[in-house]
Amino acid sequence: MALRGLLRRPLRTFFTAAGVATGIAAIIAIVGLSSGMEKSWARGLKARGTDVVVSGKGSGIMPGLIDMNLTGRIAAYAECERATGVLWQQLSIEDSSMIVVSGREWSGFGWNNLKVTGGRLPQNGEEQAVVLGITAAEMLGKKPGDKIQIELEEFTVVGIVDGGAVVENGSITLALPLLQKAVGYPGKINFVNVQLKPMVTETAARALCRRIESEVPGLRATLASETLASNRSFRMIRAGSWATSLLAITAGIFGVLNTMLMSVFERTQELGLLSALGWRRRQIVFMVMVESIALALAGYVCGVVSGLGMLTGLARSPMLKGVLEPYVGPELLLTSLGIALLVGLACGIYPAWKAANTSPGVALRA
Amino acid sequence: MTLPCSSSPSRGCVYQIEDLAKDYDGGRIQALRSVNLTIHEGDFVSILGRSGCGKSTLLQMLGTLEEPSRGSFSYRGSAVDGNFDSCAYRSRDIGFIFQSFHLLPTFTALENVLMPMLATRTTQRERMGRATELLHAVGLGERLNHMPSKLSGGERQRVAIARSLANQPRVLLADEPTGNLDSESGNDVMELLSRIHREQGLTVLVVTHDPVVAAFTRREIRMKDGMVVSDTVRGGSGL
Numbered sequence: 001m002a003l004r005g006l007l008r009r010p011l012r013t014f015f016t017a018a019g020v021a022t023g024i025a026a027i028i029a030i031v032g033l034s035s036g037m038e039k040s041w042a043r044g045l046k047a048r049g050t051d052v053v054v055s056g057k058g059s060g061i062m063p064g065l066i067d068m069n070l071t072g073r074i075a076a077y078a079e080c081e082r083a084t085g086v087l088w089q090q091l092s093i094e095d096s097s098m099i100v101v102s103g104r105e106w107s108g109f110g111w112n113n114l115k116v117t118g119g120r121l122p123q124n125g126e127e128q129a130v131v132l133g134i135t136a137a138e139m140l141g142k143k144p145g146d147k148i149q150i151e152l153e154e155f156t157v158v159g160i161v162d163g164g165a166v167v168e169n170g171s172i173t174l175a176l177p178l179l180q181k182a183v184g185y186p187g188k189i190n191f192v193n194v195q196l197k198p199m200v201t202e203t204a205a206r207a208l209c210r211r212i213e214s215e216v217p218g219l220r221a222t223l224a225s226e227t228l229a230s231n232r233s234f235r236m237i238r239a240g241s242w243a244t245s246l247l248a249i250t251a252g253i254f255g256v257l258n259t260m261l262m263s264v265f266e267r268t269q270e271l272g273l274l275s276a277l278g279w280r281r282r283q284i285v286f287m288v289m290v291e292s293i294a295l296a297l298a299g300y301v302c303g304v305v306s307g308l309g310m311l312t313g314l315a316r317s318p319m320l321k322g323v324l325e326p327y328v329g330p331e332l333l334l335t336s337l338g339i340a341l342l343v344g345l346a347c348g349i350y351p352a353w354k355a356a357n358t359s360p361g362v363a364l365r366a
Numbered sequence: 367m368t369l370p371c372s373s374s375p376s377r378g379c380v381y382q383i384e385d386l387a388k389d390y391d392g393g394r395i396q397a398l399r400s401v402n403l404t405i406h407e408g409d410f411v412s413i414l415g416r417s418g419c420g421k422s423t424l425l426q427m428l429g430t431l432e433e434p435s436r437g438s439f440s441y442r443g444s445a446v447d448g449n450f451d452s453c454a455y456r457s458r459d460i461g462f463i464f465q466s467f468h469l470l471p472t473f474t475a476l477e478n479v480l481m482p483m484l485a486t487r488t489t490q491r492e493r494m495g496r497a498t499e500l501l502h503a504v505g506l507g508e509r510l511n512h513m514p515s516k517l518s519g520g521e522r523q524r525v526a527i528a529r530s531l532a533n534q535p536r537v538l539l540a541d542e543p544t545g546n547l548d549s550e551s552g553n554d555v556m557e558l559l560s561r562i563h564r565e566q567g568l569t570v571l572v573v574t575h576d577p578v579v580a581a582f583t584r585r586e587i588r589m590k591d592g593m594v595v596s597d598t599v600r601g602g603s604g605l
Contacts, residue, residue: 269468276462
């Protein structure tokens with residue numbers, strides 16, 4: 001019966017569901033992007049074998065610079081197997097938009113995960129050479145032997161590598177001192193990637209993070225999987241993502257509420273008739289609520305499909321390709337389902353109450 | 367509360383109406399003024415009068431679609447007041463027939479007849495069987511899956527009659543059942559109501575402004591300006 005109510009005005013139902021779908025699609029796409037950012041970052045760190053990330057405190061996504069000598073101090077902690085300094089920069093390379101350029105200590109474990117798919121790795125830390133992740137090579141249109149300009153320095157592309165994660169594959173990697181020189185930050189890094197000893201538990205790793213933070217002022221230490229989530233700027237991005245998405249869903253809420261009210265007003269006589277035929281208030285309330293929830297759920301399904309489509313398109317766009325992989329986990333799908341159900345429930349309550357409380361005599365005369 | 371029937375006929379008392387009144391617009395419009403009536407089991411009654419005389423208002427109050435402003439009435443001895451289960455009464459005890467049919471336009475004839483049964487505890491199988499049987503009984507066996515828009519006025523009213531019988535009520539309340547029909551279809555509808563009354567022994571109240579329609583009934587209550595002005599039984603004495 002609820003379905004018939006919705007199909008009575010298919011165009012209105014379609015556009016109302018489209019309003020909810022827009023909100024849900026915004027949640028899926030925008031929050032999916034920020035979740036993807038978090039996941040991509042975590043996967044990149046995992047691919048490099050990093051358990052704990054130590055970085056300078058800073059208000060941006062990219063943490064503040066720290067002295068590279070701190071690497072040794074971090075490595076001296078008993079729980080640490082080894083530590084390596086990394087300088088990460090997002091730079092505009094030649095005609096391309098921003099690309100991650102990663103300077104890694106030549107002797108550090110940061111090179112171990114790179115599988116050469118073409119060419120070779122640099123012969124040593126002094127060779128004026130870079131390797132490109134497979135996506136970065138594709139984006140830049142470079143192959144081994146080509147020259148590449150990073151800031152004012154020219155490098156030779158000596159190899160193409162598969163780093164096992166989207167961020168890694170979208171990066172340019174070179175020896176740390178070369179990048180420090182190119183960007184003008186000699187002796188500086190912004191991350192110390194730490195590999196812990198095998199027996200160190202997660203609890204012990206967290207305790208180490210707290211110890212590092214208290215003993216070395218100006219540093220932030222987090223588990224690799226939580227690095228981005230604990231970043232203040234990223235938390236703001238994520239909050240902004242939700243806020244934008246919820247604004248979009250608010251438009252959907254008004255759409256559903258308007259449609260349900262219109263539907264109830266238009267069917268005043270019919271609802272009065274059902275009451276005259278002996279339907280109880282709760283049955284009428286139930287029917288209107290089912291209608292409202294069905295409308296929101298239809299919007300949810302369309303929203304998820306179009307949100308995933310938008311995400312796929314964004315991930316393939318030149319702007320984001322190689323930077324992050326979108327991530328839509330079950331928790332995001334369930335959260336947006338919960339939001340859609342709430343929209344349906346919230347928008348159904350008043351029209352249902354209105355429908356159930358109209359005197360049948362008055363309704364039949366309407 | 368159980369109320370006694372004022373008259374004591376051999377048949378049971380269905381409605382005992384006492385000083386029933388209905389005002390609208392803060393009392394400026396008195397649709398019904400102090401109506402006293404007794405309707406007995408198996409009565410076939412017409413309530414006759416001009417437009418605005420209060421006959422439909424009376425029927426709506428008997429159907430608990432409107433609340434009286436003053437006065438009271440009882441149904442089978444039970445006072446129809448705040449403690450009365452109007453939903454159960456409308457679902458099980460009475461069947462409504464309206465002038466404008468009030469069929470749900472997006473549902474077939476069969477589905478329209480099913481509607482009252484959705485308010486009761488019956489299985490889908492039982493409901494389908496009963497609705498099909500009723501539509502056959504009113505001569506619409508070939509029109510089960512027709513939408514109301516594909517039916518003539520007379521056919522729509524027959525669907526409405528079938529719907530009114532869905533939950534096997536004891537009383538039929540028909541508000542101008544022929545008002546939107548041509549004389550031939552109106553005649554058919556009244557013949558059908560007469561047959562239902564005769565065969566099933568239902569109490570039938572028909573509101574009409576048409577003496578021809580009223581002629582089908584045995585008892586004729588005339589109303590004017592919200593009051594009962596006459597109450598006669600054909601072939602018998604006035605009540």
